[in-house]
Amino acid sequence: MATEKPHTICMRASDDDRVLIAAVADAMGLSVSAFLRETVLDLCAAYVDKHGAGFLAAKAAEAEEERQRKRKISEKNLLRISAGIDRDKGLRF
Missing domain, CATH: 1.20.5 (Single alpha-helices involved in coiled-coils or other helix-helix interfaces)
Structure with missing residues (x-):
């Protein structure tokens, strides 16, 4: 879900991690940005549900x-x- 004024969140990843993330995102038919956004938001929702x-x-x-x-x-x-x-x-x- 894009916002009117999107904000950037950066992370560091090794070359191997970047390759893995890109490969999984591609396999799921998502951009790396969309994959990371969905994954992080799913983890956040699970955390809120748990706590x-x-x-x-x-x-x-x-x-x-x-x-x-x-x-x-x-x-x-x-x-x-x-x-x-x-x-x-x-x-x-």
């Missing part, structure tokens, strides 16, 4: 909180570095 949408939502919220926490730490570190650079600008050796 429940609430569990998935809670995990997503936890991950977002962790990203926000790390972002705040990074911002504080950048401010400290910036303050140190500004302070050291006045020093001449």
Whole structure:
């Protein structure tokens, strides 16, 4: 199902893996993109069926909180570095 504004998801695969993926996709009459999209979405649906949408939502919220926490730490570190650079600008050796 194409979207109006598709987004790209990339992955790394060895040459052998790429050949296998392309061969299976071709055997199924699908492009590599369609094969990977269908396979990933099927796995996602099975995961949600097994664990429940609430569990998935809670995990997503936890991950977002962790990203926000790390972002705040990074911002504080950048401010400290910036303050140190500004302070050291006045020093001449």
